[in-house]
Amino acid sequence: MTSRPPKRTPGSAKPAAGIDPQIYATFVSDLKRKIVEARHRASLSVNRELILLYWTIGRDILARQEREGWGTKVIDRLADDLRQAFPEMTGLSARNLKYMRSFAEAWPHGGFVQQVVALLPWGHNVRLLDAIKAPEERAWYARQAIEHGWSRNVLAHQIDSNLFARQGSALTNFSRTLPAEQSELAQQILKDPYAFDFLALGPEMLERDLERGLIEHLRLLILELGKGFAFVGSQYHLEVGGQDYYLDLLFYHLRLRCYVVIELKIEDFKPEFAGKMNFYLSAVDDQLRHPHDKPTIGIILCKGRNEVIVEYALRDSSKPMGVAQYQLSHALPPQFAGDLPTVEEFAREFPLMSVMKLRIEIERALRDLAVAKGIAANRPVGIMNMLRDLQRHGIAPSSTQEMLRAIRVMNEASHGVDVDADAAKQAVAIGTIFVAELREIGTGD
Known part of the structure; x- marks a missing residue:
């Protein structure tokens, strides 16, 4: 007679078993992720409603001032009345009401507010109002802040470094060497100049000093390079024809789906730099590139460049590459050095x-x-x-x-x-x- 396991009654517990630490850790990690994502969605929803409220208040103030001929003093009166009605609510000061009015004036189209700027915290929007007057440029920074998840400090830094003007300004041959669908995106990921203001290197620096400084500040370097750059290695070794070669910096770009070789130069651009980069790109395409990867891109970062010389150097190159400049911060005065953390x-x-x-x-x-x-x-x-x-x-x-x-x-x-x-x-x-x-x-x- 075949024995059967005891019948389980509804609600009875499963026999106790040992908990696999790895499975349990994965389970907890998954739950944490879901909780964080849910809280994030909730915070976005609350923020969106608040920004839309601020825009509505600002729009109504604008409309009343135009219709009734009210002056700016009405905003002080409104602030007093609204704070008496809603004493528990912050953000109803006269100063903030004036920002709401400016906010509605800067973004007159409700659809754009709902789809874009309502996704940004109020502090981001205030910074955009204070720092940028041109509507097209302000909209560009708003979209970039959402896409890249910039904090308010990062947004301020990108505005101060004039990212809008630098983005897509490098000299390249992408339109001739890359497919149309890739060349425009590749052009946009390059800047000129790159702002390495987190480095303070003296005039006697060597190329290895520049490379070492960038690696030591890798997170800031990736922030400056932009979204999508994944670090692969520095002084990345390649063997070609029995000889050793080393790439200054090697990245993989997740959106472009290609390797990106960066060569650092502490002098102005020279034509021979393009020849060497062409060689490196051929080697990476041959040794590292997978069948589904797009062609490897090269970026030559120089202290300076002559546009005519760059144009001639890149004209007949069959490999996609660009030339850009970089800027370093000035060395800190000695009296401030002691205030910096070790x-x-x-x-x-x-x-x-x-x-x-x-x-x-x-x-x-x-x-x-x-x-x-x-x-x-x-x-x-x-x-x-x-x-x-x-x-x-x-x-x-x-x-x-x-x-x-x-x-x-x-x-x-x-x-x-x-x-x-x-x-x-x-x-x-x-x-x-x-x-x-x-x-x-x-x-x-």
Whole structure:
């Protein structure tokens, strides 16, 4: 006679079982994501209704002033009456009512308000009103702030750096070397000049100083480059014809679906820079580009450029590339240097900086170990590929599995994605142990 499991009555609990930590962690992470997304949608809804209310108030004030001939003093009276009627409600000061009036005057079309500016917080809209008078430029910044998720400080920085005029201004050959559907977007992602005002380098700087400074401020660099740039590596190794070459900076652009090579020059543009970039783009297309990737794009960043020389240099190039300038901040006066936080203070305050710096250190340590053990591949490889190579040769550190999980956090931080501070700290702890093990293996023979 075949035995059967005991019949479960409705509502009876399933027999207790051990909880898999990884499955549980994934489940909790999924719930957290859903809660955050729901709260975000709720906050957007509340913000949208508030902005539409402010626009309606401003529109009604404008209409009454035009119809009744009321002067500006009516706004002070309105502020007193509305605050008495709604004492619990903030934002009804005379100053804010005047902003509401200006807001309605700046955006007369209700459809645009509902679809665009109502998605921005009031502080963003006030900044746009204060800083920009041209309607087309103001609308452009509003759309960009929504698309890129800029905070108010970032929006202010982009306005102060005149991003509207810089966007799409680099000299390129994209219209001739890229398909029509890609060339316009590629043109728009390039700026001229690039504002590296987060760097303070002296006149005697070397190209490696510029590169090192950009890598140390990777999040700010990605913010300046724009949405879609994913960091792949610095001094990225390529082997061509048995000789070694190193790309200053290599990115992958998520919207363009292509690699982007950036070469840094501390001098004015020279024609030979285009020839070297053409060579690099051919090598990346041959060694890294996947079948579904679009052609690799090159950006040459120079201290200065002569437009005629650039035009001649790019005219006959078959590879898509652009030339742009960059601007650096002036070195800080000595009396202000003591007021700045130290590197250690920055690391404590912003753990993501430590994550990105450690990611670069891990990549270099992996490459050094691969070379020392004679297992370096005959092609450029990333962190994950190098880890797999070590595992295949049986020399991977004991902390490799933990490192594989931490790499995701490091990649997100390097690509400009905000990650949880605790996750960043844990990734740093795992990565520090991993680097120490790599170096111990490298010196073990």
